[in-house]
Amino acid sequence: MPLAREESSPLFAGTAAGTLRLMFYLALAMVLMVLDHRNGWLWRLRYATAIVVEPVYRLASLPADGFHALSVAFADRRLLTEQNQRLREDLLLANAKLNRMAAVAEQNQRLKELLDTQHSLELHVQMARVIGVDMGASRHRMMINLGARDGIKSGQPVIDAHGVVGQIVEVLPNSALVMLVTDPDHAVPVMIQRTGLRTIAYGSRNSQQLSLPNVPMAADVHAGDKLLTSGLGGRFPQGFPVGEIGSVVPSASGMFLEAHAAPSADLDRADEVLVLHDLPEPAGPPPPAAPVGPPASEAPAPASTAALPHATVPGTPTTSARAAAAQTIGTPST
Amino acid sequence: MSRQRLSFWWFVGTLAASLVLMLVPLPHVLDAFKPYWPALVLLYWALESGEQRVTLGLAFLFGLCADLLTGVLLGEQAVRLCVLVFIALRFRSRLRFFPMWQQTLAVLALLLNDRFLLLVVRAFAGESTPPALWWASPFVSAVLWPFLFLLLDDLRMRLRLQ
Numbered sequence: 001m002p003l004a005r006e007e008s009s010p011l012f013a014g015t016a017a018g019t020l021r022l023m024f025y026l027a028l029a030m031v032l033m034v035l036d037h038r039n040g041w042l043w044r045l046r047y048a049t050a051i052v053v054e055p056v057y058r059l060a061s062l063p064a065d066g067f068h069a070l071s072v073a074f075a076d077r078r079l080l081t082e083q084n085q086r087l088r089e090d091l092l093l094a095n096a097k098l099n100r101m102a103a104v105a106e107q108n109q110r111l112k113e114l115l116d117t118q119h120s121l122e123l124h125v126q127m128a129r130v131i132g133v134d135m136g137a138s139r140h141r142m143m144i145n146l147g148a149r150d151g152i153k154s155g156q157p158v159i160d161a162h163g164v165v166g167q168i169v170e171v172l173p174n175s176a177l178v179m180l181v182t183d184p185d186h187a188v189p190v191m192i193q194r195t196g197l198r199t200i201a202y203g204s205r206n207s208q209q210l211s212l213p214n215v216p217m218a219a220d221v222h223a224g225d226k227l228l229t230s231g232l233g234g235r236f237p238q239g240f241p242v243g244e245i246g247s248v249v250p251s252a253s254g255m256f257l258e259a260h261a262a263p264s265a266d267l268d269r270a271d272e273v274l275v276l277h278d279l280p281e282p283a284g285p286p287p288p289a290a291p292v293g294p295p296a297s298e299a300p301a302p303a304s305t306a307a308l309p310h311a312t313v314p315g316t317p318t319t320s321a322r323a324a325a326a327q328t329i330g331t332p333s334t
Numbered sequence: 335m336s337r338q339r340l341s342f343w344w345f346v347g348t349l350a351a352s353l354v355l356m357l358v359p360l361p362h363v364l365d366a367f368k369p370y371w372p373a374l375v376l377l378y379w380a381l382e383s384g385e386q387r388v389t390l391g392l393a394f395l396f397g398l399c400a401d402l403l404t405g406v407l408l409g410e411q412a413v414r415l416c417v418l419v420f421i422a423l424r425f426r427s428r429l430r431f432f433p434m435w436q437q438t439l440a441v442l443a444l445l446l447n448d449r450f451l452l453l454v455v456r457a458f459a460g461e462s463t464p465p466a467l468w469w470a471s472p473f474v475s476a477v478l479w480p481f482l483f484l485l486l487d488d489l490r491m492r493l494r495l496q
Contacts, residue, residue, distance in 0.1 A: 018390075022420045025394045029416065032398075032409035037459055049402050056403055060357035132359055138464045170405070177405070184462045205462055208362070268362065 050172040057143065057175075061132060124277035126150065128158075131175060140180040140203065140267070141166075146275060147174040155235060157276045163241035163264030164188065164229060165273050178273075181242065181263055182208050190242050191230035195220050198230050201242055201261060208267060210243050215257040221248050227261055237276065341495035345387060348375050348486065349396060353403055366467040369475035372400050372411070373418055373448060377441065378486050380422040381430055393419040410455050414448050421447075434480050441479045445472035 128144035146152050148171050158165040158178050166186065170177035179186050186203040190212075197219050201210040215221055225245045231238030243261035251258035352375035360368055376396065380388040397412030404411070421444060422429065429440055449472055457463070 018420070018424070021390050022416060025390050025416045026413060029394070029397075029409035029413040032412070033407050033455070033459070036408040045408075046402065046405075053403055056354065057357065060354050061359055064359050138462065138468065205465065 047172065050174075054172065054174060057131065064132065125159075125274040126152075126277065128176075128273050128275050130271055130273060138184060138205070140183040140186075140208070141169075142178050142180065143175050144178055144273060144275070145175055147172050147176050149173055152176045152275060157236045157240075158273050159240055159276060160265045160273045162266055163243070164236060165265045165267065167235065168275070180267055181210060181265070182267060188236060188242055189230045189232040190227040192221060192245075193226040193228050195225075197221065198232065201227060204260070208263070209246075210261040210263055212245075212259040212261065213251060213256065215248070215259050217250075217255070217257060219257065221245065221257065221259055223247055226264075337494070340493075344490070344493065344495050345379060345383075348379070352376075353400060356400065357403060366465075367470050367474045369478050370445065370448070370471060372396065373415060373445065374441075374475055374479060374482055375486075376415060376419060377422055377444070378483055380419050381426055382487075382490075384426055385423060388419055388423070390416055390419060407455070407459055410452070413455065414451050417451060418444055418448055434483075437483070438476055438479050442472060442476035445475050448472070 126146060128146045131143040131145050144158070152168060152171050154168055154171050156168045158167060164181055166178045166180040166183070168176050169179045181188055181201070181203060183203040184205045188201045188210075189198065190201045191198050197215070199212050199215055201212050204211045210227075212227075223245055227242040227245065229236040229238055229240045229242055241264045243263045245259050245261045248257055248259045250256075349372070352371040355371040356368075376388065376393060393415040394412045397410075397415040398408065400411040400415075401408050425440075429437060432440065446469075449469060453463070
């Protein structure tokens with residue numbers, strides 16, 4: 001094949017026009033990136049293209065699904081029987097525990113009603129399947145198969161049987177993106193179960209761990225302490241397990257202790273998760289004081305004004321800023 | 335005519351396949367080693383067909399598609415692929431006739447440059463700096479490059495496509 005001399009690609013010198021074109025495209029991309037980062041209107045574009053994007057996700061996760069199906073199809077009969085037996089036993093045990101829990105819950109309900117609080121123990125949840133497209137090395141996220149059509153909203157907490165998984169950061173028509181608690185951009189206000197000490201658990205940069213970088217020097221924290229959500233920050237309801245502390249070391253600055261915790265939710269293995277519909281309980285900053293001036297009959301809908309802004313006040317912008325929302329949820333209220 | 339059309343669809347098909355490969359979920363441990371497939375395939379076509387097929391505009395649009403699919407900052411991969419294709423096209427005449435090991439080294443340099451660019455973009459977007467393992471991907475890509483190049487070239491010859 002004789003090599004034709006092409007004027008368009010000379011051996012050494014490049015053309016000025018090519019460089020100019022590169023500059024043009026780079027500038028265009030810069031503008032796009034800035035627009036997207038500032039989160040103006042580009043999310044609409046994403047929403048519209050979701051129709052095309054979603055089937056591609058499904059296509060991409062086909063190999064993994066295929067392997068799963070194969071492993072089920074070729075599983076040993078004896079293995080399945082054993083598994084079935086074990087699951088039955090587990091179910092029995094779980095049911096027995098549930099019954100006992102139900103009794104305790106009822107008692108608790110009665111006591112709480114007695115105390116005239118409006119908190120309820122019932123969980124309003126929706127079960128979701130993990131579609132499971134992990135999308136980056138430094139970002140811990142997953143997709144679930146519920147979306148805007150199922151009433152999912154950005155900011156809802158996601159849990160599994162063992163603890164908090166994360167929260168919804170982006171909603172598409174038929175699926176939603178969940179930011180896991182171990183994502184470097186994520187923070188959860190937590191409370192140490194044994195002592196009640198409040199602090200914040202951040203996602204950790206290089207492993208599937210949580211890090212608590214600002215525990216006071218004098219605090220009583222050991223390995224093995226359990227972390228619960230504290231309900232501050234107004235996003236996660238109170239009392240869900242978050243993790244268990246593995247190690248406590250002095251931080252680099254020497255001002256604080258730094259603890260590392262393993263998340264209690266099965267982030268790797270979770271196949272089905274629950275999306276919570278409950279609003280967090282009104283803990284944290286006090287609700288805005290009701291207006292004292294005019295009589296109650298003339299005040300415009302006092303009940304709703306007291307409840308509505310409260311859920312969104314403590315540092316949770318309702319704009320769909322993905323990263324921003326995740327970073328601000330754990331902002332300490334001090 | 336139909337052969338021309340077939341070779342066009344072959345070109346589009348390899349690009350689309352590279353996008354799907356990019357999205358295939360891997361176990362968490364392997365995630366850092368995932369090669370940057372779209373860049374490899376685009377690089378192959380840039381070296382093979384040059385400006386007739388792979389232009390900066392195509393790289394830009396392809397990058398935008400990849401951005402939409404991965405859900406990262408819109409324009410991030412567009413910038414990376416544009417720069418990659420620009421350098422590849424500029425040195426195409428030389429890169430094509432390099433022996434394979436030199437070509438692989440050149441690809442490694444291109445992909446390292448690409449990672450560096452990504453680092454800059456991420457830094458401007460305010461994301462945290464990635465762990466050291468994050469730099470493994472270009473090396474994996476470079477190791478895969480000769481095989482990918484030979485495979486695509488062989489398929490192209492066999493199907494008698496342009």
